[in-house]
Amino acid sequence: MISCICVNKSAFIALVPLEAVLFDIDGTLCDSDPIHFVVFRELLQGTGFNGGIPIDEDFFAQNISGKLDDDIATVLFPDDIERGLDYVKKKKNVLGRKSCAIKGLCKLTKWVEDHGLKRAAVTNSPRPNAELMIPTLGLTDFYHNHIIGDECEDAKPAPDPYLNALKLIRGFLFSF
Numbered sequence: 001m002i003s004c005i006c007v008n009k010s011a012f013i014a015l016v017p018l019e020a021v022l023f024d025i026d027g028t029l030c031d032s033d034p035i036h037f038v039v040f041r042e043l044l045q046g047t048g049f050n051g052g053i054p055i056d057e058d059f060f061a062q063n064i065s066g067k068l069d070d071d072i073a074t075v076l077f078p079d080d081i082e083r084g085l086d087y088v089k090k091k092k093n094v095l096g097r098k099s100c101a102i103k104g105l106c107k108l109t110k111w112v113e114d115h116g117l118k119r120a121a122v123t124n125s126p127r128p129n130a131e132l133m134i135p136t137l138g139l140t141d142f143y144h145n146h147i148i149g150d151e152c153e154d155a156k157p158a159p160d161p162y163l164n165a166l167k168l169i170r171g172f173l174f175s176f
């Protein structure tokens with residue numbers, strides 16, 4: 001038997017002792033993957049990567065999406081990582097400041113603020129990317145902390161970035 005319990009939002013917060021929210025950025029607050037995919041596909045095709053055959057979504061999902069720059073560069077140009085990093089950088093310039101906030105982002109962030117929850121951005125994006133994306137999404141004052149995967153012992157999917165975020169948030173909570 002399937003049962004469904006519907007709670008309204010204020011009942012939910014009363015039931016769950018929620019103190020903090022940890023958000024990713026790319027693909028969570030911002031639907032950036034489709035844009036990354038198109039930009040990567042065009043740039044790589046222009047370089048003759050893969051014999052000029054455009055990369056497909058499977059390639060993107062397995063080898064690029066959510067990965068650190070160094071790992072992407074290694075997959076793309078295993079014999080010339082510097083060249084790979086150069087392309088990753090170029091991609092960022094093309095990506096610029098395209099707006100891609102998810103629908104409902106404003107409502108969500110307002111709800112989190114209204115309930116006085118602590119918040120941190122937890123991302124595998126390099127710091128300059130994250131710090132470009134956060135103001136673009138209008139979230140400069142929203143986040144208390146930015147946790148960057150490659151500044152942690154291990155990036156996601158290892159738990160380190162989330163554990164570091166919790167440590168920082170606890171410090172923040174206890175500082176009152």
Ligand SMILES: *[C@@H]1O[C@H](CO)[C@@H](O)[C@H](O)[C@H]1NC(C)=O
Pocket residue numbers: 058059060062063075
């Ligand atoms: C990911 O990259 C590797 C190395 O270039 C390649 O062999 C593999 O086919 C790629 N994955 C997909 C799903 O295309």
